[in-house]
Amino acid sequence: MKRHAPIPIAASLLVAAWALPAGDGLAQTPGGAEDAKIASALTAGPASITAEAAVMDWPAGEGGAMTELRPGTNGWVCLPDVPSTPGDDPMCLDPVFQEWAAAWQGKTAPAIESVGLAYMLMGGTDASNIDPYATAPAEGEEWIEAGPHVMIVVPDPALLEGITTNPDSGGPFVMWQGTPYAHIMMPVGPAKEHDMHKMHRMDKEADKD
Numbered sequence: 001m002k003r004h005a006p007i008p009i010a011a012s013l014l015v016a017a018w019a020l021p022a023g024d025g026l027a028q029t030p031g032g033a034e035d036a037k038i039a040s041a042l043t044a045g046p047a048s049i050t051a052e053a054a055v056m057d058w059p060a061g062e063g064g065a066m067t068e069l070r071p072g073t074n075g076w077v078c079l080p081d082v083p084s085t086p087g088d089d090p091m092c093l094d095p096v097f098q099e100w101a102a103a104w105q106g107k108t109a110p111a112i113e114s115v116g117l118a119y120m121l122m123g124g125t126d127a128s129n130i131d132p133y134a135t136a137p138a139e140g141e142e143w144i145e146a147g148p149h150v151m152i153v154v155p156d157p158a159l160l161e162g163i164t165t166n167p168d169s170g171g172p173f174v175m176w177q178g179t180p181y182a183h184i185m186m187p188v189g190p191a192k193e194h195d196m197h198k199m200h201r202m203d204k205e206a207d208k209d
Contacts, residue, residue: 044078049092054071
């Protein structure tokens, strides 16, 4: 890159601390072109946010550092599709959610003082709605497939009481309830069609071969 704007402090913590889970998906996104990764990252949020957001790339290996693909000026950080999951799941995180993510990776309690937001407008896949550190579904279970959604963290976990933890409820649900990393998953669009998601999963698996 020819110019480098300073990364917000929260993003710096994210870059230093947030690495991919252990597994075969630690390699860079197939294709490797920076432009393709930036394009993927920018699909995660609305244009009003992504236009000035920094874009970071996932580490090339476990424990590695993220790399800056594009500097930003509005405090948001967007990342391309996560290589270690079967679905298409880029994301854009505000500074509060970046702090939350750094705490999650460091296995420390996040110090959330205000509402934090993260966009995943392409949807996403999660290994578990219970275990924050699961890297694959439990035996007999399947990946949790979410449609376009916004993730929300709040300062007081008690505010999440009464919200279902069922990801198939069709509305907002709490992920990782009872842990320091509990957050709301707020659907903002229809759930992914299973066949489309399965096709994307097959494409990613074929790219690994």
